[in-house]
Amino acid sequence: MNILVCLKQILDPEVPARDFRVDAARREAEQGSASLVTNIFCENALETALQLRERAGGAAKITVLSCGRPSAEDSLRKALAMKADAAALVVDESDATPDPLAVARVLAAAIQKLGAFDLIMTGREAGDWGAGQTGGLLAEELGLPCVSFVDTVEVAGGVLRLKRQTDAGWELIEATPPVVVTVTNDEHNVPRIPKVRDVMMSYRQPLTKLTPADLGLSDEARAADGYYEVAELFIPQKETRCDFVAGDTLDEKVDAFARRIVEVTRAL
Amino acid sequence: MNDVCIILFGAAGFDKAAQGLAGAGRRLAVELGGSLRAVVVGEGAQALAPEVARVADEVTVADQPGLAEYQPETCLTALAELCGTRRPRAVLLAGDTYSQETAPRLAHRLGGSAAGDCVEVRVAPGGMVRVSRQVYGGKAQAVLELKRSPAVVWLRARSFTPAPARAEAGAVTRAALNVRPDTRARVVERGREESGEARLEEARVIVSGGRGIGGPEPFESELKPLAELLGAQLAASRAACDAGWVPPTWQVGQTGKKVTPELYLAVAITGASQHMAGISEAKTIAAINTDPDAPIFKHCRFGIVEDYRKVVPLLREKLSALMK
C-alpha cells in the first residue's frame, strides 16, 4: 500500500494575540519571533497513516509531500523523524500566498510525478488560512473520490474503511483505492513525539526537492489562473477591555449579563 | 447570469442554518440583481421544498433514490449537474460537514472559486463576489475576492439572518436527473454520537467553577442547572478539582484539558495563567467574580462583579425567560 500525506508548514497558531501582526501590504501574517510548525491536522493525517502502517505490519510505504518555502523542509524532516519513509518538497520561492487551487495543482503534479498512491491524505484545514479546500481540490485535480473529516483508516481486503465525523455523529465509508481523504483529529490520532535518535537520523535521510518548473508549471500560467485574491487582511478591533455589566440593582446587572449570554449562545 | 443558488440538505430541515443561508442568498441575489434558486437534495427534500419556496424564487427538489441518502460522490455529481446547467453567479451552502465537503469540489467542477466559513458575502465594486472570513484562528480577518464564477461559498453557521418571506411562493419543481451512483466511496453505516457526556474539548458552551465556589454542593445545585439551561458542559479549575469537589476529568488548564467553546462562563475563577492556558481558544469568555481585579476579567468579553451565589439563581430565571 502506497500512502501519500500532504503536510503544510504554517505560522505557530499558538503565537499570542498580542504578538500577532499582519503585513497589510503583503496581506500576510508577519512571522516575527514566532516559529513555523507543521499544521496540526496534517500531523493528525500523518499519525493516522503511521498507525495504518503499523496495523498492516509495516506493509505500507508513507511518502510525505509539502509545497512551500524552503523552510518547509523542517516539517518534512520532522515527518521523517516520525518515521515516514520518503519525503518530497516542491520549493516555491514566490512571496505571495498561493490560493488553494494553485496549491492543489502543484500537489497533484508532484503526486503524479512521485508515483501511484492508493491513499492520499491531507489535513482537513490549516491553522493559518484555514481554507479547508486543498483535499477536495486535489481530489478533483486527480480525478479521485474524496472523503472528508476522517479520523480512522483501516484496510480490509483491498477496500479502505474510513470512519469520519459528521455533525450528527459518524459515518463509516468504504472506498476503493485510490482515494483522497482529509483528516480531522480525535483522541486516537494525536501525533506521536519522535524519538531523538530518529530526529537526528532524519537529517541524513534523502529528501526530493522539486520546483514548479520541474513539474511543468510555469509561473505565468499559475498567475493567470487566479482562484481568489486576498483583498484585505487585518486584525479585528477586539475589545480587550471587559464590559462590566451596568445596572443599579443586582437584578438589572444580572439581566444585562443574561442578555449578553443569550447574544452569544443564540448564534449556536 | 446573476442568479444565486443555495444548496440545502433535506434531512436537516429548514433549521436556523438553512434560514440564514436563504437570507444570505436573497441579499446577494438582490445585490446582483438576479433571482434566488434553491436546490434541495436528499431525503426530506419534498417536505422541505414548500418552506424554502416561501423565501426563494424557485426550488428544485432532487430526491431521486440515488440521492436519498448522502453519498459524497453521487451527490456531488448531481449537484454539479443541477447548478451547472443554470450557470449561477454564486452558489451558497451552509456550514455543515456535507456542505464543507462538497463546496470546493463543486467549485472545481463548475470552474468557479470557493471560500468557506464566511461571515459576509457581498458584491465588490468590480462585480466580483467578496467574502469575509476569520483566519489565523480568529486572530485576523480576511476579505477575499473570488475571481472565478460561480463563487461557491459555504457560510459560517448562524452568522446570517433569515430572509423575509415573499408574498408569492416560488415554484417547486422536481429535478430531471439521471442519477448514476458512484460507488468508489460509499457510506455503509451511520451512527449518532452516543448521548451522555460529550467531550469537554468539543463543547460549544462551558460553565466552569473555581475555588470561589466553595464546595461540591454548589456545583450540583447551582452550576449544573445553569449548564443544563445553556446546553453547556461543566468544567472546573484545578483548585476546584484539587479540593475534590468535582472529578479531575473536569479540569481545564495547563495540566488539564484545552477547550475551544464559543462561550466559556467562568464562575468564581480567578483566572491564573495555568487556567487561562486551557481556554486560550475560547471565543468568548465571561466571568462572575467578586473581585474586580481578578485576572480573569482581563480576558473577558463581559463580566459581572457580584457573588455568584446571588447571581446564578437570578441568572437562571432571566435566561429561561429570554430563551423562550
Next chain:
Amino acid sequence: MNAAAVNEATREIYWNVTQVWVMYALLVPTALVAGYGVYRHLSRWRRGQPAARFDRPAARVGLLFKHAVAQRRTARDAVAGLFHAFISYGFVVLTVATTVVALDADFGTAIMRGRFYLYFQSLAVDVFGALVMVGVLMAAARRYLRRPRKLVHTDEAALILAAIFVMCLQGFLVEGWRIAATNDPWAAWSPFGNLVARASQSLMGPEAIRVWHAGAWWFHLATSFAFVAWLPYTKMMHVLTAPLNIYAANLAPLGATLKRVDFERTESFGVNTLGGFTWKDLLDLDACTECGRCTAVCPANTVGKELSPRDIILGLRDLMHERPREAFGLVASNGGGVGEVSAAACTTPADKEPTADMEARKPLPIIGAVPATSPVALWQCTTCAACMEACPVFIEQMPKIVDMRRFLVMEEAEFPDSMQEAVMSLERRGHPFSGTQATRMDWAEGLNVRTGADVREAEVLLWVGCGGALVERNQRVTRATAQLLEQAGVSFAVMGREEKCSGDPARRIGNEFLFEQLARENVGNLNKYGVKKVVTACPHCFNTFRNEYPQYGGAFEVFHHSEFLARLVEEGRLKPVPESGKKVTFHDPCYLGRQNGVYDAPRELVQISTRGGAVEMPRSRNNSFCCGGGGGMSFVDEPPDKRVNQERAREAVETGADVLAVGCPFCMTMMEDGVGARKGGRDVKVLDVAELLWEASRPREAGKQNL
C-alpha cells in the same frame, strides 16, 4: 607499680593456644574468598562507562576526612551516627590491635610493650570492644524495636549485627579467661575483660577456664575469618566502597551532577542497561549501606508515591549481583524491562555463544526490571537532590533517574502526555507553557525596560525566565525585581523576545538534545551582546547558567535576584523601610539552596523586609523539602491525595507564618496551589522575596496597597 615494670608490661600472645600455624593456614582461604569477592566487584564496576573522578586529589582527601573519617553526614542522625561511630571506630581500633598482635608475635617486632600495651592494646581495645557491643545493641534496638520505615529488613542485616556482637563477646571471653587463668598483673587495664575474669573465677575451675579459653579462641578466630571472607558479599562491603565512593564523589555543586551526552558517538541515549552507567554509578550501587535516608527525605516518597531512591539503588544492585551476566549482556536475557537496546552494546563475540544470536544477548533492560525503576516511579522525581544531600556515602541517585528518563524520552519517546506538551512547546516556542497567551514582555508594561542593542550597554542582564515572563503571578515578581533594580540605579536590560527557556525543564525531563539546542542558542545570543553579569529570579535558570552554560561557552557571573538585591541593600543602594512586622517563613528552592548553597541571601531579604519576623520551617536549608515543581513535575498533574506541594504548604502554614516567602517561579505556582488547596484555616500569602523587599522599598506616596 614501678616504671620499669610498666615499661615491660605486656602479655603472652597465644598463651594457651597451640598450633598457631593453623590460623595462618586458614588465612589463605579467607583471603581468597574475600579477595574474590572484592575482585568480582571491581570487575563489575569496570564494565561501566568512563568517568573522571580522580582529579583534584587534595579536595578528595579532604572530603574523605570529613565524611569517611569524621562521618559528618552519618552523624546528622544522632542515634545512628553515634552507634555507627561506636562500631566503626571500634572496628578500626580492634583491627589495629589485631595487626599489632600479628606484628609482635609473628614478625618479631616486639611492639606490644609498655605504655602502648597498657593504654592502647589493653585499655583502648577493651573500651572500644565494649563500645562496639553497645553500638550493636543500639543498632539492634533501633532496627527491631523502633523499626524505622526507611530500613530494609533482611536476614543479612540481622546476621551482621549478630556476628559483630558474637565476635566481640568472644573477644571479651577469651581475654577474661586468659586474665583469670594467668592472674595477669595488668588486669586492671582491661576493665571489661577483668570483669569477665572475676566472674569466671568464681564460677569455673582453673582447668575448665583453660579448656574454654582454647575453644573460645578458635571459635573467635573462625567467626572473625568467616566474617572477613563474607564481608565483600554483604552490605558490609561499604567499609571499603564507602570511602572509595566518597573519594570519587562529585566535587561540583549538586546542581552540576548531570552528565553530558556525546550525541555524535553515543550508541544509545540515556541509560537502560547497567553497562550504560559509569563505573562510578556502579560503585554507587555497592557503596549503599541500606540506611534509607534518601527515601526518607524523598518528597515523592513522603507523600506516598512509588518513587524510592533507596530501592532504585538496591534494585539495580541486586540485578548486578544476581543476574550480572544478563545485566551486562554476557548471556541471553529474558527481558523484564522496557525498550530495546542496540545490539552493538553486546560485548561478547557471537561465535562464543552459538545458540544465542546477537538479538537475544541484548543486555537486560533495567527500566522496569525491578519495581523501583518502573517508569511510573521515574516520572515522579522532582530532581530536588534531597536524596543525594542525605546520603552519607555520596551516592548519586538523582542523576541515575535522569539517565533513565533520557532513555525513555530520547530512545522511546515514552513520557507523560503533559510533559510531552511542555517539551513540544519548548521545541516550538522556546518556553514550556503551552497555551499561554502572555508574551515575553507583558510584565514590563508601563515600565521603561531596555532590550535589544541596549543589552550591550547595560551593567547587568536581567534574565526573566519563562516563568517570570509568561505566568501571570510571576510577572508581578519580575516587575518588583525590575523596579528594585531601577530604584537602586542599576543599569539593566532584558533579552525580551530573544530570550528562550534556559533548558532546565528539558534537561531534567530527559531531553538532553533539546537542552543542548536551547543552551547553545541562549549562550550564542548572550555572547552576541557581550553579556557578563546575569541576574535572575529563577533558580532553575540560575543553576543552568552557573553550572551548565560554562560547558557551552557561556561564562557569566550569575546572581540569584535575592543575592543581588541583598547586596544592593548592603551597599545602601536600596533602603527598605519595613512596616509590616509580619511573620514570614522562607521556603528554600532546591536549585538555589541545596543544589547551589545559597541559603542566606533570601533570608537576609526576609529579615530586612519584615523587621525580623522570620520563622523557619522544620525542614529548611539543605534539608528543605521540595515544592514539587522541579524536574518538569510542574507540568504533570499529581494524584490529589499525593501532592508534594500540599505537604510542603502544610508545613509552612503550621509555622504560624502570615507569609510564605519563595524565591522561584515554580515554587510560587506550587505553593500558591498548595496553600490554596487547604480547606479553611488562616489566610497565608505566598510572596517572592523581591515582592517583600519592594513592598518595603517602594515609594509610599504612590498609594498604599497591601500585598
